[in-house]
Amino acid sequence: MSDCLIEANQLSKTYQMGKVGVSALKKASFTIQKGSFTAIIGTSGSGKSTLLNLLGLIDHPTDGSLTFKGLNVNQLSNYEQTKIRAENIGFIFQSFHLVPVMNILDNVMLQLSFSKKDKKQRKKTAIQALNSVGLGTYLQHYPADLSGGQRQRVSIARALSKDPDLILADEPTGSLDSKSGAGVLDIFKALHKRGKTIIIVTHDLEIASIANQQLVLKDGELLETNTNDVEQLKKYYYR
Numbered sequence: 001m002s003d004c005l006i007e008a009n010q011l012s013k014t015y016q017m018g019k020v021g022v023s024a025l026k027k028a029s030f031t032i033q034k035g036s037f038t039a040i041i042g043t044s045g046s047g048k049s050t051l052l053n054l055l056g057l058i059d060h061p062t063d064g065s066l067t068f069k070g071l072n073v074n075q076l077s078n079y080e081q082t083k084i085r086a087e088n089i090g091f092i093f094q095s096f097h098l099v100p101v102m103n104i105l106d107n108v109m110l111q112l113s114f115s116k117k118d119k120k121q122r123k124k125t126a127i128q129a130l131n132s133v134g135l136g137t138y139l140q141h142y143p144a145d146l147s148g149g150q151r152q153r154v155s156i157a158r159a160l161s162k163d164p165d166l167i168l169a170d171e172p173t174g175s176l177d178s179k180s181g182a183g184v185l186d187i188f189k190a191l192h193k194r195g196k197t198i199i200i201v202t203h204d205l206e207i208a209s210i211a212n213q214q215l216v217l218k219d220g221e222l223l224e225t226n227t228n229d230v231e232q233l234k235k236y237y238y239r
Ligand SMILES: Nc1ncnc2c1ncn2[C@@H]1O[C@H](COP(=O)(O)OP(=O)(O)OP(=O)(O)O)[C@@H](O)[C@H]1O
Pocket: 015, 016, 017, 022, 023, 024, 042, 043, 044, 045, 046, 047, 048, 049, 050, 051
């Protein structure tokens, strides 16, 4: 069996703004291996979120192809893509995206609404996920009662609850203080050790340097796909 989870070939995205096209991603080709840890870096507007949205099957490329677990995504219907996304991909966002009127157990269980598990099993799975990020004693707390680092751990538990093949994180430590950020990063490192495939968008080059693979974007172009030397990354980042 191939170890390749994702293959991008000349992947491109142009947003149409009236008559003007904004070329946000230009012919990016790379692979993501199963169990790898990939960092996407680049200055603001370089195309990081655009690429993450394509990898998460949230958006469609305008050119090129994307293969997920050997399936050519371009040839799948919206329904099939949604199914792959729901079953295989966990998302973590900088601003957590938790439902404020639900306690954290319900927030995580909500993720499992479409699973085939019954309510009792969904609850058990959600509690296990919250335990795994150290929040097993906070089940009845609401997001507003938690610190930023704890909220981000809830969103990690939510992503983990469906046991996804791939975890996509968009600046997961971006709104956290350095101590909470380090705690969240430790969870990502542990997940990677457990064999999860992780793709993380970050502005933090120290985080990028611990990844196995770095996708450096500049004005929509992919510049480098594998250096973990922070000084080298800085050169790419600031040039
Ligand atoms: N929906 C959209 N419609 C039109 N242009 C867009 C859209 N989304 C992004 N863009 C443009 O595409 C380019 C890449 O944007 P993108 O959000 O992918 O960059 P980014 O690297 O994630 O930036 P940041 O670090 O600021 O989040 C930018 O020029 C942006 O203005």
